[in-house]
Amino acid sequence: MNKAPILYFAPQTCARVTLTALEEIGEPFEARLVAFLAGEHRKPEFLKVNPSGKVPALDTQDGVIVQNGAILSYLAEKHPEAGLLPVRGDAAGRADVLTQLFRCSSDLHPLVTRFVMAPMISTEADHAPQVREAARQALEFQLGALEARLSQQDWMMPEGWSIIDAYLAWIWFRITGVGFAADGFPAIGAHFDRASTRPSAIAALKREAIAEEELAERGLQFKPPAVTKA
Numbered sequence: 639m640n641k642a643p644i645l646y647f648a649p650q651t652c653a654r655v656t657l658t659a660l661e662e663i664g665e666p667f668e669a670r671l672v673a674f675l676a677g678e679h680r681k682p683e684f685l686k687v688n689p690s691g692k693v694p695a696l697d698t699q700d701g702v703i704v705q706n707g708a709i710l711s712y713l714a715e716k717h718p719e720a721g722l723l724p725v726r727g728d729a730a731g732r733a734d735v736l737t738q739l740f741r742c743s744s745d746l747h748p749l750v751t752r753f754v755m756a757p758m759i760s761t762e763a764d765h766a767p768q769v770r771e772a773a774r775q776a777l778e779f780q781l782g783a784l785e786a787r788l789s790q791q792d793w794m795m796p797e798g799w800s801i802i803d804a805y806l807a808w809i810w811f812r813i814t815g816v817g818f819a820a821d822g823f824p825a826i827g828a829h830f831d832r833a834s835t836r837p838s839a840i841a842a843l844k845r846e847a848i849a850e851e852e853l854a855e856r857g858l859q860f861k862p863p864a865v866t867k868a
């Protein structure tokens with residue numbers, strides 16, 4: 639019998655995208671909480687799973703897979719019936735799918751980190767407002783292209799919903815949660831609302847809520863660090 643995959647995750651993080659993918663697949667899996675505020679992501683047991691000390695990490699029958707983009711590509715290939723990514727017949731078409739996926743994981747995610755975690759990016763605490771403002775400007779620029787795209791089509795890929803939509807929804811949740819102004823991006827806002835009604839998205843949030851309860855009981859609930867102007 640195949641072993642059920644174990645997803646190492648933390649609520650509110652980008653592991654939500656993998657969680658959504660696993661819910662979309664609908665097969666049994668274990669969601670194992672990594673409590674950042676207890677430093678569990680730097681403990682030897684977790685570093686054996688992912689030496690980078692980051693979530694998501696997915697322990698599968700083929701070994702541990704890390705990096706959201708790699709995990710999502712792996713799951714899409716293993717479970718074609720789940721339709722996580724569009725299937726394209728040619729190299730350029732497949733590259734186009736990966737381009738949109740990497741936009742989220744490689745262009746936008748690092749900006750999300752700077753915007754949300756600004757006080758932890760510079761060694762100088764009072765640089766946080768400048769770090770956040772630079773990230774805000776870069777996000778505004780990058781999201782402009784996606785706003786134009788989503789003004790023309792409901793989902794990131796023309797074929798319909800894909801896990802890339804869950805990725806963008808997580809990005810939107812994260813940045814608007816700490817004050818990114820949504821006004822200039824009505825198509826992305828509407829996309830977020832659509833993506834959030836998907837049963838897999840709702841199921842992922844339920845799993846996160848259970849983890850949040852556990853963290854609250856342990857006094858380890860994460861709140862993004864405040865940025866105060868000097």
Ligand SMILES: N[C@@H](CCC(=O)N[C@@H](CS)C(=O)NCC(=O)O)C(=O)O
Nearest residue numbers: 651652691692693694705706707743
């Ligand atoms: N490039 C990685 C980034 C993963 C990542 O940054 N995860 C964050 C949560 S959103 C994390 O685990 N941060 C903890 C740390 O970096 O110490 C991926 O796409 O999987």
